[in-house]
Amino acid sequence: MAGSDYQRIMNTGVHSSGLAISELLRADPQEVGAWTRRWDARHIAGQVGLIVLGAGLYGGAMGWWRDPQQALYTAIKFPLIILLVTAGNGLLNSMLAPLLGLNIPFRQSLVSILMSFAIASVILGSFSPLVAFLVWNAPPIGNLAASGSTYSVIMLTHVAVIAFAGLAANVRLWGLLRESGGSRVAANRVLIAWLSINLFLGSQLSWIFRPFIGAPGLELQFFREHPLAGNFYEAVYRSMTHLLNFD
Amino acid sequence: MDAMNTPPPQVPPQIPPSPLAHPAWVPLGENPEERTPIPNAVVAIEALLRQPRRVMYQLRQPGAGRLIGGMLIVSIVCSLIYGVVVGSFSMHEQLWTAPVKVAGGLLFAAVICLPSLYIFACLSGSRARLSEIIGLVSGLLALMTILLIGFAPVAWLFSQSTQSANWMGTLHLLFWGIATLFGLRFLESGFSHSQARSNAGLNTWIIIFVLVVLQMTTALRPIVGRSSDLLPTTKKFFVTHWADSLKVDSSETRQ
Numbered sequence: 001m002a003g004s005d006y007q008r009i010m011n012t013g014v015h016s017s018g019l020a021i022s023e024l025l026r027a028d029p030q031e032v033g034a035w036t037r038r039w040d041a042r043h044i045a046g047q048v049g050l051i052v053l054g055a056g057l058y059g060g061a062m063g064w065w066r067d068p069q070q071a072l073y074t075a076i077k078f079p080l081i082i083l084l085v086t087a088g089n090g091l092l093n094s095m096l097a098p099l100l101g102l103n104i105p106f107r108q109s110l111v112s113i114l115m116s117f118a119i120a121s122v123i124l125g126s127f128s129p130l131v132a133f134l135v136w137n138a139p140p141i142g143n144l145a146a147s148g149s150t151y152s153v154i155m156l157t158h159v160a161v162i163a164f165a166g167l168a169a170n171v172r173l174w175g176l177l178r179e180s181g182g183s184r185v186a187a188n189r190v191l192i193a194w195l196s197i198n199l200f201l202g203s204q205l206s207w208i209f210r211p212f213i214g215a216p217g218l219e220l221q222f223f224r225e226h227p228l229a230g231n232f233y234e235a236v237y238r239s240m241t242h243l244l245n246f247d
Numbered sequence: 248m249d250a251m252n253t254p255p256p257q258v259p260p261q262i263p264p265s266p267l268a269h270p271a272w273v274p275l276g277e278n279p280e281e282r283t284p285i286p287n288a289v290v291a292i293e294a295l296l297r298q299p300r301r302v303m304y305q306l307r308q309p310g311a312g313r314l315i316g317g318m319l320i321v322s323i324v325c326s327l328i329y330g331v332v333v334g335s336f337s338m339h340e341q342l343w344t345a346p347v348k349v350a351g352g353l354l355f356a357a358v359i360c361l362p363s364l365y366i367f368a369c370l371s372g373s374r375a376r377l378s379e380i381i382g383l384v385s386g387l388l389a390l391m392t393i394l395l396i397g398f399a400p401v402a403w404l405f406s407q408s409t410q411s412a413n414w415m416g417t418l419h420l421l422f423w424g425i426a427t428l429f430g431l432r433f434l435e436s437g438f439s440h441s442q443a444r445s446n447a448g449l450n451t452w453i454i455i456f457v458l459v460v461l462q463m464t465t466a467l468r469p470i471v472g473r474s475s476d477l478l479p480t481t482k483k484f485f486v487t488h489w490a491d492s493l494k495v496d497s498s499e500t501r502q
Binding site for chain 2: 021022025026122123125126127128129130132133136137138139140150153168
């Protein structure tokens with residue numbers, strides 16, 4: 001599709017149309033680069049809509065194994081975490097970019113990150129019917145002892161799908177950073193910095209918003225009791241010391 | 248002088264090129280025959296078998312919805328017919344449940360796999376529109392089920408001469424596997440004209456699609472053989488189900 005057609009579609013704000021999504025996924029650096037340099041509330045709303053829909057569908061499929069109510073909770077929480085990470089790190093990410101050699105304004109860095117999350121969410125959304133089918137074929141989560149390796153299969157599937165979505169989104173983000181005037185080294189530095197910061201905040205937000213799948217023995221809740229008590233990294237540390245018998 | 252008296256060498260008749268004679272880099276529609284519209288489902292069947300490039304070209308034209316609808320109807324009718332053959336092994340209620348399960352299962356598998364195929368296509372840089380992707384999947388299903396109809400007499404003969412559900416299940420899987428190979432070849436050929444940079448995404452999707460269809464055979468069991476329940480009461484992955492089935496005395500499964 002010609003660039004002018006792309007602009008026309010983007011200008012209409014019809015981001016949910018097949019063509020707009022296909023352009024987003026192809027993420028031709030020049031076309032998308034021109035788009036990220038502009039600030040348009042409709043475009044932003046379209047990206048947010050894709051995140052809510054895509055990540056919401058995947059979250060629903062993820063939580064459905066435990067209970068339909070858990071599916072609803074996870075469908076709300078999953079996109080919420082993505083949006084909170086984008087908003088929470090927006091300022092820091094935009095400050096790091098010029099410091100690491102990529103001189104782009106705040107708006108462009110925010111839109112670029114939002115776009116990469118939208119790509120990941122669309123990919124996750126496309127896999128949600130397959131994950132739902134997998135969950136439908138799995139023994140009930142309450143019967144984990146009998147389900148044998150099912151739990152591992154489902155967990156590994158989630159890891160593989162989310163990793164693939166994240167990888168594909170970041171490859172496109174990297175191409176966009178290169179197009180934005182940065183050298184290869186600067187693009188690498190900015191991408192690694194953004195990834196690290198987003199991962200750091202995202203892990204803690206995921207800890208606060210747990211559960212996503214829902215443990216069979218525990219009550220169905222939107223938040224666990226005292227969600228702000230402790231943090232993700234403390235829990236990882238405790239698990240490691242327990243595993244290694246240091247305490 | 249002798250040379251002047253020698254009769255001119257006979258020119259052999261022109262043999263029309265086979266579909267495979269057109270490599271992927273020849274644009275669709277180069278051959279005028281490919282631009283001939285496909286008016287109905289019968290012509291679509293012939294085109295799928297003899298002129299797949301004609302189908303691929305027509306899927307890009309305005310009004311391709313009719314062709315897609317025709318191929319979907321062909322898929323449903325053919326899978327229903329093959330399902331009757333599958334059900335003829337056990338007779339009774341399987342004569343109607345097996346066709347419904349075969350047709351419904353194939354369509355459901357295609358529907359849930361379609362979004363990921365579109366995403367993989369876009370990630371590969373393909374310029375194919377969503378309607379073209381739907382058309383290629385419809386072509387895959389249609390070609391697959393047409394070939395299953397070709398296998399149906401053989402499958403019926405075996406179903407009447409064996410008591411073993413395991414044996415019949417294996418035979419149906421073998422036929423399905425062969426039919427799927429040809430269907431996927433059509434899909435890959437169509438995909439190669441969409442300017443995709445790589446086939447890695449499509450190959451990944453093919454693995455997913457095959458796994459989903461195989462799981463569907465377990466999720467909708469029994470399709471071969473009989474059971475007191477229309478649908479399974481316990482959830483299993485297809486590999487576990489196959490392993491369990493092999494342990495059961497095959498003669499007991501045909502009641």
